[in-house]
Amino acid sequence: NAGVxxxxxxxxxxxxQSMTLLCAQDMNHEYMYWYRQxxxxxxxLIHYSVGEGTTAKGExxxxxxxxxxxxxxxxxxxxxxxxxQTSVYFCASGEAMEQYFGPxxxxxxx
Amino acid sequence: xxxxxxxxxxxxxxxxxxxxxxxxYEVTNxxxxxxxxxEKKAPTFLFMLTSSGxxxxxxRLSSILDKKELFSILNITATQTGDSAVYLCAVYQGAQxxxxxxxxxxxxxx
Numbered sequence: 105n106a107g108v109x110x111x112x113x114x115x116x117x118x119x120x121q122s123m124t125l126l127c128a129q130d131m132n133h134e135y136m137y138w139y140r141q142x143x144x145x146x147x148x149l150i151h152y153s154v155g156e157g158t159t160a161k162g163e164x165x166x167x168x169x170x171x172x173x174x175x176x177x178x179x180x181x182x183x184x185x186x187x188x189q190t191s192v193y194f195c196a197s198g199e200a201m202e203q204y205f206g207p208x209x210x211x212x213x214x
Numbered sequence: 215x216x217x218x219x220x221x222x223x224x225x226x227x228x229x230x231x232x233x234x235x236x237x238x239y240e241v242t243n244x245x246x247x248x249x250x251x252x253e254k255k256a257p258t259f260l261f262m263l264t265s266s267g268x269x270x271x272x273x274r275l276s277s278i279l280d281k282k283e284l285f286s287i288l289n290i291t292a293t294q295t296g297d298s299a300v301y302l303c304a305v306y307q308g309a310q311x312x313x314x315x316x317x318x319x320x321x322x323x324x
Contacts, residue, residue, distance in 0.1 A: 108256075135310065137310070144223075144316055145316060146218070146302065146314035146315050146316045146317055147257070147302070147304075147312075147314040148314070149310075149311065149312065152310050154310065160310070162311075163311075194256065194257070201245070201246050201248065201262055201306045202248075202259060202262065203259070203312070204259070205256035205257045205258070206256055207255040207256050208255050208256060
């Protein structure tokens with residue numbers, strides 16, 4: 105039982121490049137979430153999903169897109185990366201009040 | 215604007231000391247308050263509090279919520295070096311929305 109896994113662990117992008125972060129969970133949770141964590145600002149919700157085929161915007165959705173084609177996977181895409189998207193990205197799954205987090209992806213945009 | 219504020223932002227103590235971490239909140243819709251511990255990577259769930267005045271306890275950690283004064287405290291007694299981490303407070307507002315505080319970085323020196 106791996107819980108919540110994220111790939112990749114680290115990535116460096118140049119401004120304007122695109123990439124996809126993958127989150128996978130093996131706990132059969134309906135709900136999945138993407139957060140970003142910046143120094144001094146805590147965790148902020150980017151997008152979330154309440155089930156396969158559904159997505160919704162969180163607090164800071166601009167510049168990101170998501171897809172939930174399979175229940176166990178939640179993808180976060182950056183179409184045209186910007187330096188302001190340099191952050192640590194966490195995926196989580198579970199019920200809203202009890203979320204289980206993945207190990208994070210550290211993304212640097214130069 | 216919904217906000218969750220933690221204090222202090224950073225705390226350094228000696229092993230064996232007792233510490234109290236604070237979390238105050240101003241949100242439009244309160245359902246519950248959660249505490250997480252974040253060591254090197256993923257936040258891990260500690261407590262969920264929904265009712266005022268009822269202490270939640272797990273070993274040397276305990277937490278209590280005051281819904282009238284809009285705050286919660288997390289106590290750690292007889293601290294150990296393994297307690298060194300960032301402690302995150304979050305308020306669940308419903309509709310999949312968790313609002314996080316900035317975190318308190320706790321360092322326990324031997």
